[in-house]
Amino acid sequence: MIEERLQKIIxxxxxxxxxxxxxxxxxxxxxxxxxxxxxxxxxxxxxxKITISNNEVISSGEKVYYLFYKPRLVLTTMKxxxxxxxxxxxxxxxxxxxxxxxxxDYDVSGLLIMTNDGDFANFVMHPRYEFTKTYQALCKxxxxxxxxxxxxxxxxxxxxxxxxxxxxxxxxYDEDKDVSVIELTIAEGRKHHVKKMLIAADIYxxxxxxxxxxxxxxxxxxxxHYRPLKPHEVKQFYGIFTAVRRKGDRDSKINK
Numbered sequence: 001m002i003e004e005r006l007q008k009i010i011x012x013x014x015x016x017x018x019x020x021x022x023x024x025x026x027x028x029x030x031x032x033x034x035x036x037x038x039x040x041x042x043x044x045x046x047x048x049k050i051t052i053s054n055n056e057v058i059s060s061g062e063k064v065y066y067l068f069y070k071p072r073l074v075l076t077t078m079k080x081x082x083x084x085x086x087x088x089x090x091x092x093x094x095x096x097x098x099x100x101x102x103x104x105d106y107d108v109s110g111l112l113i114m115t116n117d118g119d120f121a122n123f124v125m126h127p128r129y130e131f132t133k134t135y136q137a138l139c140k141x142x143x144x145x146x147x148x149x150x151x152x153x154x155x156x157x158x159x160x161x162x163x164x165x166x167x168x169x170x171x172x173y174d175e176d177k178d179v180s181v182i183e184l185t186i187a188e189g190r191k192h193h194v195k196k197m198l199i200a201a202d203i204y205x206x207x208x209x210x211x212x213x214x215x216x217x218x219x220x221x222x223x224x225h226y227r228p229l230k231p232h233e234v235k236q237f238y239g240i241f242t243a244v245r246r247k248g249d250r251d252s253k254i255n256k
Contacts, residue, residue, distance in 0.1 A: 002045070002046050003043040003044060003045055003046070004043060004044070004046050005040075005041055005042070005043055006021070006025060006030065006032065006037055006040075006041075006042050006043070006044055006050075007021040007022045007025060007040065008021075008118070008119075009044065009046055009048065009050065010024070010030070010050060010052070010057060010118070011118020011119060011121070011122060012046075012059070012118050012119065013050075013057050013058065013059040013118075014059065014063070014096060014097055014098075014116030014117070014118065015052065015057045015097065015099075015118075016099055016118070017099065017101070017118055017121035017122055017125065018118050018119075018121070018122040019122065019125060020099070021118070022040055024052055025037060025038060025039075025040060026038060026040065029052050029053050030050065030051070030052050031050070031051045031052075031054075032044050032048050032049070032050055033048060033049050034049075062096060063115070063116060063117040063120070064094070064096050064098060064115060064116055064117075064228070065113065065114075065115045065117065065120070065228065065229035065233075065234055066091075066094075066098065066113070066114040066115070066226045066227065066228055066229065067111060067112075067113060067114075067213075067216055067221070067226060067227050067228075067229055068087065068090065068100075068111070068112045068113070068114050068225075068226040069109070069110065069111060069218060069221040069222060069223050069224065069225055069226065070087060070104050070108075070109055070110060070111075070112050070223075071109055071223040071224050072106075072107055072108065072109045072207075072223075073085065073106060073107060074086065074087060074089075074106070075087070075106055076100050076102075076103040076104050076105075076106075076112065077100075078099055078100075084106075087100055087112065087114065090224055090226065091114060091226075096116045097116055098114040098115055098116050099114065099115070099116070099121070100112050100113070100114055101113040101114070101115060101120070101121045101124050101125060102124070102125050102189065104210060105192065105195075105208075107207075107208075108208045108209065108210065109207075109208075109209045109210070109223060110135070110208075110209040110210030110211060110218065111210050111211065111212065111213050111216065111217075111218055111221075112210075113213065113216075113229070114226065120234070120237070120238075124237065125189075127188070127189070129240065130187040130188070131187065131213065131214050131240070132166060132185050132186070132187050132212075132213075132214055133185065133186055133187075133189070133210055133212065133213055133214075134183065134184070134185045134210070134211050134212035134213075135183070135184055135185075135186075135194050135208055135209065135210050135211065136171065136181055136182070136183050136208075136209050136211050137181070137182045137183075137184070137194070137198060137203070137205055137206075137207070137208050137209075138179055138180075138181055138205075138206045138207040138208075138209075139179065139180045139181070139182055139198070139203050139204055139205055139206060140178070140179060140180075140204040140205075140206055141178055141179070141180065141204065142173050142175075142178070142180055143170060143173070143180040143182060143203055145170065147201050147202060147203055148168050148169065148170050148182060148201075149168070150200075150201040150202075151164065151165040151168040151182075151184050151197060151198075151201055152164055152165050152166070152167060152168050152184075155197050155200035155201050156200060157190070157193070157196035157197060157199075157200055158190065158196065161190070163186075163188060163190075163193070163197065165184040165185060165186050165197065166185045166186060166187060167183075167184065167185045168182065168183065168184040168185075169182070169183050169184075170182055171183050179206065182198075182203065183211075184197075185212075194208060195208065214237070214240070215233075215236060216229075216233065
């Protein structure tokens with residue numbers, strides 16, 4: 001019987017991403033054949049009986065992928081002990097158990113990918129592949145070109161971490177409401193990354209929305225709605241992954 005690492009088996013069965021599976025293992029919530037397993041990297045037969053919080057993890061079979069427009073004031077999690085709205089509330093009628101790829105803050109709206117494909121989620125979230133994400137920020141007052149350019153020149157967040165946007169621009173200024181809309185694209189994903197960048201550039205954020213993940217755009221999606229990813233869109237993501245991996249392999253050979 002083929003054996004795999006426990007976190008990969010959990011991810012492949014569509015229960016959670018590999019990273020989330022690792023968290024569950026370390027928390028002592030995972031049992032294999034009735035025994036708690038806390039050590040990462042332990043291998044088991046791919047048909048092993050696995051339970052998480054005493055619920056059996058069964059493969060859902062079909063891999064599904066959705067592009068979801070998360071509304072503001074919704075948690076990017078599948079369950080909340082305080083019973084606040086979560087992304088899971090919008091997928092109750094989907095046959096497969098899907099979960100979010102990455103996260104958006106509670107007060108941030110915009111695009112999320114939802115899937116039950118653990119491998120797909122793992123590589124999209126991996127910092128090595130640097131998938132780009134575009135945001136639109138509603139900001140107080142008239143934001144100057146100088147402050148917008150600071151975002152691409154680079155700012156310091158988290159005391160000593162230097163970061164910069166791939167691109168940034170002033171979309172518009174509404175004189176009546178005295179608000180500006182800024183668009184910026186990044187390829188990193190620290191906690192509250194965009195918010196911290198705007199603070200570092202002395203820009204007063206009012207509201208934030210993610211409008212694009214790589215080539216996927218918000219288009220005509222409404223808050224709380226989703227659409228399936230098309231087969232060629234999934235393949236395109238895997239194409240980016242393959243290209244980056246090959247480049248990394250070539251760089252490793254050159255540096256040896």
